Amino acid sequence: xxxxxxxxxxxxxxxxxDIEPRRGTIYDRNGTVLAVSVDATTIYANPSEVEDIRxxxxxxxxALGGEAADYESTLAANNTTFAFIKRKADTAxxxxxxxxxxxxxxxxxxSRREYPNGRVGAQVIGLTDIDGNGLSGLEKYYNDIxxxxxxxxxxxxxxxxxxxxxGVHEETPAVDGEDIMISLDIELQQSVEDxxxxxxxxxxxxxxxxxxxxxxxxEIYAAASLPLLDPNDRENIKAGATELKTVTDLxxxxxxxxxxxxxxxxxxxxxxxxxxxxxxxxxxADGYTITDAHDRGDATYTLxxxxxxxxxxxxxxxxxxxxxxxxxxxxxxxxxxxKTGVDYPGEGGEGTDILGYMVPFDSLSKVTAYNMSFGQGIxxxxxxxxxxxxxxxxxxxxxxxxxxxxxxxxxxxxxYATEKVxxxxxxxxxxxxxxxxxxxxxxxKDAAIEGYNVAGKTSTAEIYDDVNGGYRxxxxxxxxxxxxxxSTGPQLVCFVGxxxxxxxxxxxxxxxxxxxxxxxxxxxxxx
Numbered sequence: 292x293x294x295x296x297x298x299x300x301x302x303x304x305x306x307x308x309d310i311e312p313r314r315g316t317i318y319d320r321n322g323t324v325l326a327v328s329v330d331a332t333t334i335y336a337n338p339s340e341v342e343d344i345r346x347x348x349x350x351x352x353x354a355l356g357g358e359a360a361d362y363e364s365t366l367a368a369n370n371t372t373f374a375f376i377k378r379k380a381d382t383a384x385x386x387x388x389x390x391x392x393x394x395x396x397x398x399x400x401x402s403r404r405e406y407p408n409g410r411v412g413a414q415v416i417g418l419t420d421i422d423g424n425g426l427s428g429l430e431k432y433y434n435d436i437x438x439x440x441x442x443x444x445x446x447x448x449x450x451x452x453x454x455x456x457x458g459v460h461e462e463t464p465a466v467d468g469e470d471i472m473i474s475l476d477i478e479l480q481q482s483v484e485d486x487x488x489x490x491x492x493x494x495x496x497x498x499x500x501x502x503x504x505x506x507x508x509x510e511i512y513a514a515a516s517l518p519l520l521d522p523n524d525r526e527n528i529k530a531g532a533t534e535l536k537t538v539t540d541l542x543x544x545x546x547x548x549x550x551x552x553x554x555x556x557x558x559x560x561x562x563x564x565x566x567x568x569x570x571x572x573x574x575x576a577d578g579y580t581i582t583d584a585h586d587r588g589d590a591t592y593t594l595x596x597x598x599x600x601x602x603x604x605x606x607x608x609x610x611x612x613x614x615x616x617x618x619x620x621x622x623x624x625x626x627x628x629x630k631t632g633v634d635y636p637g638e639g640g641e642g643t644d645i646l647g648y649m650v651p652f653d654s655l656s657k658v659t660a661y662n663m664s665f666g667q668g669i670x671x672x673x674x675x676x677x678x679x680x681x682x683x684x685x686x687x688x689x690x691x692x693x694x695x696x697x698x699x700x701x702x703x704x705x706x707y708a709t710e711k712v713x714x715x716x717x718x719x720x721x722x723x724x725x726x727x728x729x730x731x732x733x734x735x736k737d738a739a740i741e742g743y744n745v746a747g748k749t750s751t752a753e754i755y756d757d758v759n760g761g762y763r764x765x766x767x768x769x770x771x772x773x774x775x776x777x778s779t780g781p782q783l784v785c786f787v788g789x790x791x792x793x794x795x796x797x798x799x800x801x802x803x804x805x806x807x808x809x810x811x812x813x814x815x816x817x818x
Contacts, residue, residue: 308373311401312439314423315468317416317430319477320510320696324407326416326430328423331403332385334376338368340395347393351376354388366395378421379403404430410521411481414535415473415514415635415694418522427533429473429694431636436698439468469701473694474510479503482808483513486801498790499798501805502537502673506681506774506782509690509707511633512809514538537677537786539637541647541670545752546601546734547772548666551679552610553598553725555621557718561613564595564721568612570605576658581607584751598725599733601749607661615660619652622669625682625712626689631674632708633692638672647671666752667762673770677786680772683723683746684782687713723776730773737799738771740807743817747773749799754791766791771798775806780815 317326334355341347348362355377365374377385379401389398404419417428425434442465487499500516516536518529534540556562571589573582583602597605610618622628630638630646639646648670650659662668674692682689691707698705713719726746729735734749750770753762770788785806787798809815 308399308444310442310444310462310465311423312441312465313402313467314404314419314439315437315470317437318470318472318699319412319475319480320472320512321476322472323477325412325473325475325477326404326406328402329405330382331379331401332382333378333399333401334380334385334388335397335399336366336374336376337372337395337397338366338374339372341366342394347396350391350393351388351396354391355380355384406522408477408481409523410519411484412475412477413520413522414516414532415475415480415511416522418520418525418533427636428535429471429635432634433471433695436471437468440466442466470699471695472697472699474505474512474696475514475694476512476812479805479809479812480513480515483805484515484519486804487515487517488519490797490801498531498536499788499801500536500673500790501785501787501801502677503783503785503805503809504677504681504692506684506690506784508781509678509681509692509709510696511692511694512781512783513805516540534637535635537673537788538633538635539672541672542768542788542790543669543752543755544666544671544676545750545768545770546603546666547676547748547750547770548669548671549598549601549606549664550683550722550726550748550772551622551625551627552606552618552664553594554625554683554713554718554722555618556594556609556613557721558621558713558715559613559617561617562594562609564725565593567591567593568597568605568609570597570602570608572604574604574607574661576661577656579658581658581661595725595728598729598748601729601734601751603661603665606664610660610664611657615655615657616652618660618664619655622649622663625679626710627671627675627679631672631678631692633674634694638674646675666750673786673788676770676772677784680747680774680786681782681784682712683719683726684774684776684784686716687711687719726773727776735771735773735799738773738802740775740803740810743778743810743815744776745773745803745806746776747771747802766793768792769798771802773802773806775810775815777818778815779818780813783809783813783815785809 314328344366348359351362352359417430418426419430425431443463445461483501503513504511518532520532570592592605628649629644659668688709688711690709695705723746727744730739730745752768756763768790772786774784787802789797
């Protein structure tokens with residue numbers, strides 16, 4: 292038992308505390324500071340040394356604010372020699388307290404996290420707790436890189452619990468965290484957030500979201516979802532504000548998924564853009580009737596017209612002609628049932644690479660296959676769809692969407708995996724051409740930008756009723772995903788979505804405004 296008694300005696304003779312390392316700074320792609328640790332001072336008391344509790348409490352209240360009674364209760368504690376008065380106070384405020392020369396009041400130099408841009412980018416950047424631990428966003432995802440290693444200070448203490456002046460002490464220095472540079476462009480990020488907040492047609496109140504990614508590199512230039520997060524107003528953080536829903540939330544994508552179906556059809560060669568297909572005004576499968584969103588009579592459509600008119604019946608029959616087995620294979624080939632690998636917390640469950648809901652092929656009914664062809668009965672994230680559309684800008688190669696670009700102090704540049712998922716460049720060119728026509732002649736006209744070839748697809752997806760089954764009436768998830776084709780500069784892909792909104796052209800004008808800003812900022816020009 293001697294070693295135990297010896298350890299207990301040693302512990303009784305020493306006082307110690309951790310030395311907090313300085314957390315790494317987060318920069319945007321241009322070197323703008325997004326999150327930084329600044330000097331702060333923690334004020335604490337040794338209650339056993341405080342002789343005038345009431346007077347000391349009054350002095351602290353005058354300097355720090357608050358009620359004197361609150362400080363009195365802390366100073367009156369008789370079971371401790373260490374009690375926090377104020378964690379991580381401004382150094383100027385701490386200096387005011389220091390000047391009072393209050394007996395039993397001490398100071399520790401620390402640091403405090405600050406976010407100079409307020410709510411702009413905060414959802415991506417994330418938050419830390421009072422001790423500097425990452426709670427959300429990249430602060431959480433890259434906590435091990437940013438946080439560093441705490442040091443330790445140990446000193447002999449007297450009977451009153453305070454360090455003995457000139458006594459033996461040991462100090463292990465802290466190792467500061469590493470800085471990181473991320474792909475956000477804070478100017479574009481602000482434009483995206485401002486545009487989401489400014490929408491007057493329901494996007495603001497219905498969980499609007501947007502992401503802008505370079506299809507050739509996977510770098511995410513901007514990403515946001517409503518409600519936004521203000522790190523400087525923590526008492527009023529709304530539910531869901533700390534999550535980037537373009538990464539964390541699954542949804543039935545609706546007609547933006549028709550591009551997946553059409554890409555598979557073109558790759559397999561079962562139809563060309565000008566191949567005609569008879570499309571009745573309704574089809575029945577497994578006792579369910581499928582119609583288009585707009586009333587019409589029987590018609591013969593080309594594959595191009597199926598995309599232009601966003602015909603559910605047309606894409607269902609075209610997919611059936613290709614073969615549901617090939618359709619299923621291509622969904623898997625395009626990695627639309629797998630995590631993207633984006634470096635942000637909350638992309639699906641732990642311990643599996645699967646992301647989203649999809650009926651196993653052995654259980655696939657005809658009506659479910661039809662529904663999947665136009666983006667119902669299958670769930671994905673906006674980031675999955677953005678990555679797929681990105682492959683159309685990058686010769687069929689999918690990139691891992693990501694934020695972390697480099698570690699400035701070491702010069703290390705991050706590398707990410709790529710995968711070629713579309714092998715036929717002719718089919719990619721045909722798909723891009725069809726998406727351009729969707730914007731010039733079809734349902735995406737409000738996304739058009741003068742002088743540029745915008746390629747993209749609209750979506751008006753019904754919402755499944757988890758309580759009553761079936762789909763809800765009169766409300767939809769609206770989305771548009773697209774890019775600027777035939778252009779120089781970064782090959783930016785933009786997703787814009789609005790949840791639980793009435794039918795109408797809500798997201799395409801938002802896409803247009805966001806991409807117009809990007810065109811100006813990054814000098815994107817037509818080829």
